[in-house]
Amino acid sequence: MLNKTQSFPIRALRVRLATPALGLLAATCLSSTLLAQGSPPGEGPAITGVRITQADILAGTFSLKDIRNHGLRIFSTNFNKLDGYGDGPLDILDTTGPGGRPTLQNNGTFLRVNGLDAQSCMECHSVGSSTTAPFRFAIGGVGGSNNNAMFQPTEIDVDDSDGLGFAAYNGRNINPPFLFGSGGIELAAREMTADLQDLKDLAALQPDVPVSLITKGTNFGTIVFGSLSGTFDLSGVEGVDDDLVVRPFGRKGEFATVRGFDLGALEFHMGMQPVETVGQGIDGDGDGVVDEVLEGELSALHVFNTNLEPPFVAPNPMLPQAAQLFTSVGCASCHTPVLDTSSSVLTYSSPEIETDPSANVYLQSDLRTGPTAFPGAIGGGIRVVCLSDLKRHDMGPGLAESFGHELDPFFITARLWGIADTAPYLHDGRALTLTDAILTHGGEAQTARDNFAALGSADRVILLEGLRSLRTPLEPAKGLVSPQ
Numbered sequence: 001m002l003n004k005t006q007s008f009p010i011r012a013l014r015v016r017l018a019t020p021a022l023g024l025l026a027a028t029c030l031s032s033t034l035l036a037q038g039s040p041p042g043e044g045p046a047i048t049g050v051r052i053t054q055a056d057i058l059a060g061t062f063s064l065k066d067i068r069n070h071g072l073r074i075f076s077t078n079f080n081k082l083d084g085y086g087d088g089p090l091d092i093l094d095t096t097g098p099g100g101r102p103t104l105q106n107n108g109t110f111l112r113v114n115g116l117d118a119q120s121c122m123e124c125h126s127v128g129s130s131t132t133a134p135f136r137f138a139i140g141g142v143g144g145s146n147n148n149a150m151f152q153p154t155e156i157d158v159d160d161s162d163g164l165g166f167a168a169y170n171g172r173n174i175n176p177p178f179l180f181g182s183g184g185i186e187l188a189a190r191e192m193t194a195d196l197q198d199l200k201d202l203a204a205l206q207p208d209v210p211v212s213l214i215t216k217g218t219n220f221g222t223i224v225f226g227s228l229s230g231t232f233d234l235s236g237v238e239g240v241d242d243d244l245v246v247r248p249f250g251r252k253g254e255f256a257t258v259r260g261f262d263l264g265a266l267e268f269h270m271g272m273q274p275v276e277t278v279g280q281g282i283d284g285d286g287d288g289v290v291d292e293v294l295e296g297e298l299s300a301l302h303v304f305n306t307n308l309e310p311p312f313v314a315p316n317p318m319l320p321q322a323a324q325l326f327t328s329v330g331c332a333s334c335h336t337p338v339l340d341t342s343s344s345v346l347t348y349s350s351p352e353i354e355t356d357p358s359a360n361v362y363l364q365s366d367l368r369t370g371p372t373a374f375p376g377a378i379g380g381g382i383r384v385v386c387l388s389d390l391k392r393h394d395m396g397p398g399l400a401e402s403f404g405h406e407l408d409p410f411f412i413t414a415r416l417w418g419i420a421d422t423a424p425y426l427h428d429g430r431a432l433t434l435t436d437a438i439l440t441h442g443g444e445a446q447t448a449r450d451n452f453a454a455l456g457s458a459d460r461v462i463l464l465e466g467l468r469s470l471r472t473p474l475e476p477a478k479g480l481v482s483p484q
Contacts, residue, residue: 071304084292129421143176181310239391311418322466330448341381396442
């Protein structure tokens with residue numbers, strides 16, 4: 001098996017060579033030699049040739065498009081065990097060293113529940129529109145319900161042996177969302193976080209006075225600094241963690257950046273361990289492979305994901321009436337139509353500090369130009385027409401996920417842009433139509449749900465036709481080519 005520490009001299013040689021073409025040729029030839037020595041005859045890892053490093057990015061060796069190309073490769077490559085896919089063998093006799101997750105029917109590769117459920121990101125993010133037959137393919141799209149990630153089950157009763165009348169699954173069941181426009185979401189969330197941190201500082205300057213945590217039209221409650229206790233009273237904070245970091249990624253709002261999400265997703269779904277998680281030269285999962293995802297490759301994946309085109313609004317004469325109904329019914333109270341940013345520049349950091357996105361910046365991208373092309377906002381920022389307040393809300397017991405004996409009804413407001421093309425709906429894909437999705441709302445959305453249910457047929461049609469104007473990009477990642 002190829003030990004990936006052997007590949008470092010290849011990358012160093014490529015940087016020293018006079019031309020990129022010669023570097024690529026040398027890297028490919030040397031890589032083939034190493035594979036012949038360390039891999040089964042005729043086999044090798046799926047990632048071959050030049051691998052982008054963080055040093056390459058810092059040195060300006062690659063253009064932004066080149067970095068996106070390398071990110072596309074990490075996103076779309078079907079990793080195998082020579083790349084580090086999986087967790088290695090499960091050694092039930094050794095409880096001290098690294099070991100693998102158990103696999104279904106002891107197949108040694110796939111688990112499906114609790115990860116090890118895909119070979120590439122693109123396997124689950126590839127549907128651009130489900131409104132056509134066959135569906136329209138798109139890099140970075142959604143996944144069908146067959147692609148749902150299932151994890152943390154504590155009880156499964158698929159044959160209703162308990163006689164309750166339904167198949168019980170006590171855990172999480174997550175339908176893959178699309179990645180389009182995620183750069184704008186990340187930028188808006190960062191600015192919201194910065195606003196909340198400033199409001200926290202303001203509260204410290206005026207003890208015992210409640211300060212409203214409002215940013216970009218979203219109200220996250222209040223915060224008070226107690227003069228006697230010398231601490232912050234966070235009991236009035238709502239819809240965001242106590243550190244006041246807006247985390248727009250993950251259905252529960254767990255991740256502040258796409259990079260943060262990718263770190264966990266690579267390990268969970270494929271057992272591909274990023275160097276920045278386990279350390280350089282460390283075989284953290286005992287599969288015999290080190291340096292499975294380089295820091296530069298993780299950076300390239302982050303850049304690729306956040307420079308995918310945003311969804312768009314298709315022309316529709318019903319839009320003005322639909323927008324009025326959307327607001328009057330109460331949908332817009334959580335599905336904020338537009339988040340305007342102050343800046344158009346998304347910066348990239350490694351390592352990331354969630355409360356200080358300006359730390360450790362190594363690259364930036366202007367989201368008004370190039371492939372992303374968000375519309376401009378007054379003041380030089382961009383308009384993120386995502387229809388979400390990026391806040392967590394109580395959606396009621398009907399949508400609550402179970403963890404052991406507890407129910408968690410909180411979800412971040414779903415972004416509705418592109419919704420015309422992305423059935424099935426809701427966090428687990430249970431709703432096959434827009435009407436199903438709306439009528440399943442509860443908790444804080446109960447009033448809006450009831451108002452929609454009370455609409456006459458004609459108004460329902462107008463509102464639904466307006467939502468079907470929210471389309472996904474037609475050719476995302478156009479012009480990119482994965483390096484060979």
